[in-house]
Every structure is written in C-alpha cells, then in structure tokens.
Amino acid sequence: MEGAGAGCASGGSSDPDVVCEKHLFKGKVPEPLFQLACSHHHCAFPVNRNGLCVWNTATAQPLYLSGHHYSISALSFGSKINPLLLCSASHERVIVWNLDECTQKVQEGFTPRGIVIGTLLGMVLHIRFSPDDQQVAVCAGNQIYILSAKNEAILAELDGHLAPVTAAEFCTWEKSMLISVSEDRTFKVWDYSTSQLIYQSGIITAFPLLSLLIDEENEQIITGCAEGQLWIFSLISDHNYRCVAHIDLKKEQEKFCNKVWRSGKEIGEGQNNSKLCKTDNMRPEGSVEMSLPVLLVEHCDFFVCFHNEENIYSSQNTSYFWIGTSTGLLIINLANFELEALLSYRDYSDLSIRIARSCALTRTAANGKVLCLIASMFEDMISVLEVNLAALVRTQHSDFLPRGNEKSLSVVARCTLLANSPLCKSLKKNMKEPSKKTLGVKNAVKDKPLVFHNKIKSSGYTAAPRMAMFAPNTNLKKKEASRWKTSSKCKNKEYPLESYPPIKYEKEVSVTCKPTPIFCVQYSGDGELLACGQADKTVLIFNSNLTDVHNVFSGHDGAVNSVGWSHDRKWLVSASEDRTLRVWSVCNKESALILDKEKFHKTARFAQFYFIDTFILLCCGAEFHLLSFHLDTTKDDLKRTLNATLKLAAYLLSGHRYKQKSVCKLVQKFPMTSAMEITSLSAVNEFYSYIVLTAGSNRTLEIFDLNAGCSTAVIQEAHVRSVHQICQNKGSSFSTQQPEAYNLFLTTAAGDGIKLWDLRTLRFCPIKSSPSLALLSTYRRD
Numbered sequence: 001m002e003g004a005g006a007g008c009a010s011g012g013s014s015d016p017d018v019v020c021e022k023h024l025f026k027g028k029v030p031e032p033l034f035q036l037a038c039s040h041h042h043c044a045f046p047v048n049r050n051g052l053c054v055w056n057t058a059t060a061q062p063l064y065l066s067g068h069h070y071s072i073s074a075l076s077f078g079s080k081i082n083p084l085l086l087c088s089a090s091h092e093r094v095i096v097w098n099l100d101e102c103t104q105k106v107q108e109g110f111t112p113r114g115i116v117i118g119t120l121l122g123m124v125l126h127i128r129f130s131p132d133d134q135q136v137a138v139c140a141g142n143q144i145y146i147l148s149a150k151n152e153a154i155l156a157e158l159d160g161h162l163a164p165v166t167a168a169e170f171c172t173w174e175k176s177m178l179i180s181v182s183e184d185r186t187f188k189v190w191d192y193s194t195s196q197l198i199y200q201s202g203i204i205t206a207f208p209l210l211s212l213l214i215d216e217e218n219e220q221i222i223t224g225c226a227e228g229q230l231w232i233f234s235l236i237s238d239h240n241y242r243c244v245a246h247i248d249l250k251k252e253q254e255k256f257c258n259k260v261w262r263s264g265k266e267i268g269e270g271q272n273n274s275k276l277c278k279t280d281n282m283r284p285e286g287s288v289e290m291s292l293p294v295l296l297v298e299h300c301d302f303f304v305c306f307h308n309e310e311n312i313y314s315s316q317n318t319s320y321f322w323i324g325t326s327t328g329l330l331i332i333n334l335a336n337f338e339l340e341a342l343l344s345y346r347d348y349s350d351l352s353i354r355i356a357r358s359c360a361l362t363r364t365a366a367n368g369k370v371l372c373l374i375a376s377m378f379e380d381m382i383s384v385l386e387v388n389l390a391a392l393v394r395t396q397h398s399d400f401l402p403r404g405n406e407k408s409l410s411v412v413a414r415c416t417l418l419a420n421s422p423l424c425k426s427l428k429k430n431m432k433e434p435s436k437k438t439l440g441v442k443n444a445v446k447d448k449p450l451v452f453h454n455k456i457k458s459s460g461y462t463a464a465p466r467m468a469m470f471a472p473n474t475n476l477k478k479k480e481a482s483r484w485k486t487s488s489k490c491k492n493k494e495y496p497l498e499s500y501p502p503i504k505y506e507k508e509v510s511v512t513c514k515p516t517p518i519f520c521v522q523y524s525g526d527g528e529l530l531a532c533g534q535a536d537k538t539v540l541i542f543n544s545n546l547t548d549v550h551n552v553f554s555g556h557d558g559a560v561n562s563v564g565w566s567h568d569r570k571w572l573v574s575a576s577e578d579r580t581l582r583v584w585s586v587c588n589k590e591s592a593l594i595l596d597k598e599k600f601h602k603t604a605r606f607a608q609f610y611f612i613d614t615f616i617l618l619c620c621g622a623e624f625h626l627l628s629f630h631l632d633t634t635k636d637d638l639k640r641t642l643n644a645t646l647k648l649a650a651y652l653l654s655g656h657r658y659k660q661k662s663v664c665k666l667v668q669k670f671p672m673t674s675a676m677e678i679t680s681l682s683a684v685n686e687f688y689s690y691i692v693l694t695a696g697s698n699r700t701l702e703i704f705d706l707n708a709g710c711s712t713a714v715i716q717e718a719h720v721r722s723v724h725q726i727c728q729n730k731g732s733s734f735s736t737q738q739p740e741a742y743n744l745f746l747t748t749a750a751g752d753g754i755k756l757w758d759l760r761t762l763r764f765c766p767i768k769s770s771p772s773l774a775l776l777s778t779y780r781r782d
Helices: 099-108 250-268 270-276 388-399 464-470 476-491 642-652 739-742 771-778
Strands: 021-027 038-039 042-047 050-057 061-065 073-077 085-090 093-098 115-119 122-130 133-142 144-148 154-159 164-168 175-183 187-191 197-199 209-215 220-225 229-234 243-248 295-300 304-308 311-314 321-327 328-333 338-344 356-361 369-376 380-387 518-523 531-534 538-541 549-554 560-565 573-575 581-587 590-595 606-608 615-620 623-630 663-672 678-683 691-696 701-705 711-713 723-728 743-747 755-757 764-767
Touching: 021 755, 038 369, 042 061, 042 085, 061 099, 073 122, 085 122, 093 099, 093 133, 093 144, 122 164, 122 581, 133 164, 133 678, 209 295, 209 321, 220 295, 220 590, 229 295, 243 250, 250 270, 250 321, 250 328, 295 356, 311 642, 321 356, 328 388, 338 388, 356 623, 518 560, 531 560, 538 560, 538 573, 538 663, 573 606, 573 615, 581 615, 590 663, 606 678, 615 678, 691 723
Parallel strands: 038 356, 164 209, 560 606, 678 723
Antiparallel strands: 021 380, 038 042, 042 050, 050 061, 073 085, 085 093, 093 115, 122 133, 133 144, 144 154, 164 175, 175 187, 187 197, 209 220, 220 229, 229 243, 295 321, 304 311, 321 328, 328 338, 356 369, 369 380, 518 531, 531 538, 538 549, 560 573, 573 581, 581 590, 606 615, 615 623, 623 663, 678 691, 691 701, 701 711, 723 743, 743 755, 755 764
C-alpha cells in the first residue's frame, strides 16, 4: 500500500484549518473490515488484506507487521501507553502485539512477532482490551470470548445473543462487568468472571445495534444503530438500566443545519454556510435517501472558549462524544444531548473519501487536534485525517451566536423603547380614559357618601338591626392593615443554599368540600398570598401558611385556567374557559374589569400582568394579545332611598351598585410561527423586560421581542411533547442577582422531564444543583 498525499486540505475547502488529510493509503482493503484503531499518535489498519500497518503520525513512519493468513477484520489498541499493545483479529487467529518490542525488532533487522491468544474463533467483528490490558474481549459470531492478553487461554465464554455481537465494552467502575450489543437489537450486561448474565434488555429498535460506549462520568452506556438512532441507558444501580435519552441523528443534523443556515441568512453569509445544509434530510428532489449508520461512538475530550462581543461560549466542564457515521463526524453535547458541531466529508473537496464503511478516533486531543482514520466504502483507500476541534466548533457556533446588542437576547431591558414599539402606545396615553367630569357633576358634590352616612339621624340607620343590614364594612382597610402588620412580623426562614430542593411532604389542604381540580396556582410577589384557580369557576386566595382562606372570587362561568398577580399585589387577573378575562381587586372582592367572550375567538389562557402592570398578556389560540388597560377605582354612590323596601333592594343589589369605568384596549396580536395553539406563556412583570416566551403545540419554543414587535427566535423540538409550563427566573424583591441570571428559564413537558435553557445561546444546559434535578433534565418517562 502506497501513500499518496500528506498535505492539508485547501482549495475547494472553505475552512482549510478545520480538517486536514495527513495521509492517504491505497491498496487492497479487506472486505470484512469492521474495526479500525487509533490511539494517541498511532493508527492501525490492514494492508493487502492480511498485513498490518501501524502509522506513527509524530514521526510519519509506518511499522509493518505480518502474522495473519486471512483478512484482518478487527483492530484495537490497549488502554495503557507504556507498553502500548495492539490486538488484531482475523478468521483464524487473534494476535497481541507489543509495539515497543516490535519497533526494536525492526530496528535490529529482525521480523517482529506477536503473541497468538486465540485460534479458530470464527468471524471476529469487534475486540476490546480490559482497563488493565490483562484480558481481551473478542466478539465472534453470537459469542463473546474473554481471552488472556499474555497467552492462549480462554478465560470465559459468554453465550446468549441471538445474532452476531457487534461491540463489547468493559465497565471500569464495576469489577468483572462487561456490556455487549448485538444485531439482535438488544444489549446485555455480563459478569465475565462467572460467565453469568446480569441483565438482558428488550428489543430496542428495528435496526441492528452497531456501536457502544460506556460513559464513566455519568455511569451510562450509549449505543447506536444502523438507522442513525442513539439510545442512552443509565447504569446506576437504582435506575434499573432505564433509558434516559433517545437521539435521532437525522433530525438533530437537520435542525443544526437549519439553525446555521438561518443565522447565515440573517447576517448575509448564506453562501458560506450553504455547505452545512447538504445533509441527507435536505437532499434535492430525485436523489437517493441515505441511511446514517452509527459506526462509532467515542469520547471527545477538549476545551474551547471564544467570545462574540457580549456573548461568551465555553465548553469547560462539559462532556462531549463523537459520533462516526458513513457521511461524516458529529459532536454531541452529553449534558443536553444536542448536536454541537458537524463535519461532513463531502463538504471538503480535498478529502479523498466521501463515504466511509468504518472509522476510528483518538479519544484525547493533542494540541487541540484529534486523529480520525476512515476506510472508504467503495474504493480500496484508507485516509488519516487531522481534525481541529476548536476551529470546527468555533466556526460553526460563531455563525449563529447573536451579533452585538442589536441581535443578542436578554430578559433585562438594555436599550430604550423604540419609537414604533407596541409598548410605547400605552406610555403615550393615546388610549381613551374615562372623563372625570361625569363623576357627580349634577349634584355638585364630590366624594361625599350620601346613602351610608352614619351621622344622618333622620335616615334611621342608627338602629342596631338596620345598622347591621345596611352599613358597609368601612373599617376594611384598617383590618387589612392590621393583618399585613401581623403577617410582616412573621419572618420567613431563609432557605439554605447547600440543601437539596424541598421534597418532603408537609401539608394537605382541602379547598372545597367535594373533589375539585385546581388548574393553576400562583404566589404573590412577597410570598404572603397564594391564588388558586379551580374547575368550579372560583378563585381562592390563601395565606402563605395555608391555614386560612383570605378571599373568594366568583363570577366566571367556566373553569379558571390562569391567575396572575400585579406587581403591587393589589390586583389579580384571571382567565377562564368561558372566554372571559377578569381583573379583581384583592381588598374589595370586586371585579374591576371584565372582558367579555365577544373579544376572543377561542378560550382565554395564561393571563398575566406585564411591564410592571402596564399591560396584560393573554393567550388565545395560536396567538397572544397585548392589552392596555385602565382600572378606575372611583365609584358612583347610590341615591338615598326613601323606604326600607328600596333600601333592602339596594343592599341585595349591592354587587351592582358601582358603574364600571375601567377600560381595556387591544394593542397588538402576536401569532406563533406554526403552532396550532399556545400551550404556555411567560414574561417578567417585576422589572422592565421586552422578552415574552411562548410554547406551542408543535413542541417549539418561540421568543418574542415586544420592543421590536416581532418574533426573534424559534427553538424547534424543545421537548418530545408539547411544553405545558415555562418557569422564568423573575427575581425577588428581597435579593438581587446578576443580570445574566435572569436569562435562565425552565420548561417541562409530560413524560419528558425538566430542561434548563439559556436565552443567550438558545440551548438547554444540564441541571447540576442536585442529583434529582440532574435526573429530571434527562430522564424521559415513556
């Protein structure tokens, strides 16, 4: 086999620093080649079918070894560097080579020889050294042989798979544990010291499992199949080998390319990024659909950090792993299972191989670069590639990171309102407010109660029974003040930061005498009151200790879908299935504003105050409304009645004794891009913020900038199901935080756990505050 070309890719490649073809070997490649090998500065591959070549990239010197009589099908390096061992397998024998001794033999003019550790085992698809290099697992046919790495001895024989075993890995933290995957579409956990089967999974997929990796840090296994699907299972003893994630590489690749293409289009660089969109899922009409077999799953240890004006991207303390496919290499973030970078072979014109049938990668990067060894699918060629990880990630991420203040997203408002912003309309007071001239002008008396005056003796109100019947509760404010004074004396305990989230069951409160679903709950800003919207059409307000009902609001004709507190905690907004919106006065138990169902074409959902009580946000179908409102607290007094009957009637109708002067006006409607219905909405009311977060029934998250009055970002497939709750970091009136902390928000979907997102990068990140939350971020209950 001769070398052909050792220069870096240039010319047709738009990024010559990303990938470089260090060497190309041409010759007869064995047909049943399943496993290549890379380790540090060494690459091992077969030459002329039964010959073996070990190429040292540091010295660019090949070491040729011979000892097989049939075609070599699998290769693997040992775990240790000194001495560096290499195992090669063919149909008739398995050989272990000590590369230091072999190099010395060649220098002395002798023919190097290895140790034969197994013979006539059958077609070997995969081999793997144990962590101490003392044993070798050989996958031959349906069986797994545990061989001694020092002599020819079979230590164990594991038989149980119903189809050829394609990969096997030793567990590093559990002694004598081996995990294997097979074409029978299952994985098995073995105790090879006793040849016992510990666990056997069910059928995972409809396609053969081809690759396997054990993640030591998170105690998980990652396996990939022939159709571009990844499954991640937990090996923690209490988890019973549950599936924690499932990744569709085709969808992730398409989503990643769409994201880069869209960003390139916005910044005028669509031509430079167009090559990234040439994926199998974005093929032109008439082309053949290609499968995406997962040929390799390998660790990816590297650190890259770069900044783009105000945005800093860093991969420190983050785990990644490589996915080797027939068309290219992918880097997956193990924290959020998102595609971090994509390298497609056909996007680089200087690469000789476009489609690979097997590949190998070095785990540890040297000077920020890793070696990649690929064998061609249709030609007798093997190529050694050098991939610059930092350049690959930096090039692709710099394309879709926000550019400067005008593009970056931040919950905290960092610029003044635009002249044409929808938020300016209420601040300019262009909404028609009720005229003050109509309030008692005819009587020429203002703000003087006439009916319930306790000093008018002729009215007869001084009598005790009538006093109890007709006198209003005039000391309501005093009682409220004393109640607030009492509650303020009770200091809330400070929650220790080092503790886990509260999971202990404390108390159960029955809100009604019969079972009634509670559709929504919301704490007030100071945490003193709790509002509950119920299916029985009422809104209840409890004290924070849940010992007393503070207030009851009734008036809706349907179940209450949403409740929201005002910033000053004097008002409560509610939305109902009856397609109405109401604003309640907390102290007076009255509905200060009612929007009838004629205003909305669908059910009103997710109502809340916004922009420090300047607006109301309300979801209706696939759009949300920005409403400007004015609450009038002045009231018309009833004229004095002349007889007790009229007085009694006035008392019974006291709920309608005040004329509504509150008004509400639609400022603008904001529809989601492609969703049929908004399933959740969230915005900050505690401080000025232009950002509104929405979730749609199509499993997307969409971010709106109300200063610009438009949608500014869309996150596709945020969860496997529709998001039913968005929780923002809205701050606290008792403490301050860094502005960057407000850019974090949580989403949750039924059966898909909880995800923590960063608005600056539009990516979700791991929750590492506690094991329980970390599990929720990845565990999907199907």
